[in-house]
Amino acid sequence: MTNLLEVRQATKRFGTFTALEDVSIQVPKGSIFGLLGPNGAGKTTLIRIINQITLPDEGSVYLDNELLNPKHIRDIGYLPEERGLYKSMKVGEQALYLAQLKGLSKTEAKERLKFWFDKFEITHWWNKKIQELSKGMAQKVQFIVTILHRPKLLIFDEPFSGFDPINANVIKDEILQLRDEGATVIFSTHRMESVEELCDHIALINKSKKILEGEVTEIKRMYKSNTFEVGLLTDDHDTIYRSLKEKFIVTPADFKVIDDQLKMKITLDDNASSNELLQYLSGRGQVMRFNEVIPGVNEIFIKTITENE
């Protein structure tokens, strides 16, 4: 798979403070790329470098194998975390203005805006001022403006903040559809459940350094520990638990059941097979639950960050 965006060893300092140190990322074409990291890690600085708002002190950025240059501004759609609109300007005029700044002609911008306003059922807002709209409503307008010029690369910084669950879902579906239509998405957020849901690649930045990057499935494979969650129906919990503990690494587990099961997590050696465990278990009771524990992005996030402290 080719990369749409490559950041090569970018470093950015503000005075004595290093916001970004030697960070490289590769964003494959057509992927949804999660840019993760705690507050103040340097995500926004990296995004601003990609948007050519700030220039890196060292390193370079390539978009579509071309060194980033001003004409690329039109290939990128950016929804910043700190976002707003002119309060006293009408919604329609404002959207037109922002679309024209991205290089669309007035007529083209109007046409596309009409399509999106109809799709989101907000056509009647056209002549309203932003100050008359709620925050969520204004966010919809911002979303439309971000994607209107059909950029190759979309950058969303906390796109769901301010949306109710229904509208967040609408936006999520739109993002997925844009990806299906060929756009590449960089997605910066703290909400791990949406990362889990949307992203196929992630990079983790902490204290201005990248500490993890790759395909989500690959990373999960790396972080899984051959652990299984087991629910077993037996007559004698205690005896079986003790005998299992002699053979495997067993920790208590908690999940919801409707009958009296023995609940535990069993970790096998790296090269041990799950079939052996299953066989062993089936001889000692009725196996009600048997599934591999795959670490969530959230756990990986916390684990990597704390390991790096």
Next chain:
Amino acid sequence: MSNLKLIIKREFIARVRNKTFVVMTFLSPLIVVGMISLIAWLTTLNNDEIHKVAFLDETGLFTSDFKDSDKVDYIDYSALPLNDAKDSVVIKQLNGLLYIPKKNTNRELATAIQFYADESPNISALNKIEKIIGDKLTNQNFTEKGLDLSMIENAKAKVNIQIENFSGEKTSKMSSYVKMVFGGAAGYFLMMFIIIYGNMVMRSVIEEKSNRIIEIIISSVKPLQLMMGKILGTSFAGILQFLVWVILGGVLLTIATSIFGIDPQPVGMDQSLALQEGNHEEIQLLLQDIMKLPLGTLIFSFFIYFIGGYFLYSSIYAAIGAAVDSETDSQQFMLPIILPLMLGIYVGFFSVIENPHGTVSMVFSMIPLTSPIVMLMRIPFGVPWWEVLISILLLIGSIIFIIWLAGKIYRVGILMYGKKPSYKELFKWIKY
């Protein structure tokens, strides 16, 4: 359409559509003309009041000299004793009592005259009385010494120095005033424009920051482009507003003048001096002088300094707007703007008028922050072309430097929130 044009257009429309802007555009001329009319009207009201002054002349010398004028009515109380006269004045609510006692010599008399009044008397009425008595006594002194009054009158010499330059062109004595008025008006106009519309630029920057739209915008355009668009858009709105003010103000003033039949122009020194002599030649020379002003140079340099000065200051305003989060925080940075502007105006009105080519005037017309104002005031007095050239070159150089500097602060500042910037902080931003 290029992005710069788009930004200029948006800024212009945003300014012009702003309710406060619209109200100020149409209300200001009304208020100003209204004030002028009111003041003029009040002045005429006050002037219509006739002072009633009683006089008790024990010498009997002046009775015939106190003639009623349109300002003062004189009432002769010479027949009454002083105390009765005083009482009578109080009862009849007259404005005062002039008491001229009998004295042996005119010298004694001159200092013995008294004016009784509860309220302090009208100065112009008192001056008039003093003049009447003074003239009378002077003439009397002349006659006593055996001098013929008509001879004295004939002997008075009226001097009127004709001013001519070495190439033989006559100029009016008023020409300095004319030049001062032209230069002063231009300089003052520039200062007002900078303060009003520079502030508008600053507010517009702060608005974008506090609306949080700034990051969306600068992901599409360069910060410097945005800043220049703002400055230009606002200045077009400003020029429009000024045009409306001038036209509307002119029309209103004409209407007010014709309706109330008053002359709103306070009679300036130049007019009165020129007119009281009834000297037609003088007026003609004055007109000639106005025509002879280097109008071409004046207009050309006005545009250069106007544009230059405005750009210089409004980029500083833009940088300040970017550095702060709200307008209240901007106060601490206002001094570096207001100080040179004030300095320019003061140097202009004191040094330039006193000595347009003195060292102070010359130096301040070179320093870029004051040069637009000071040089504009100097130019009507005739400035060597090379001085203007140096001053303009210095101005252009510093505009480029200041815009670059302001752009640096601007591009860092617009993305900074919640930091109260100090000068030290701003200096750091320049190096980012």
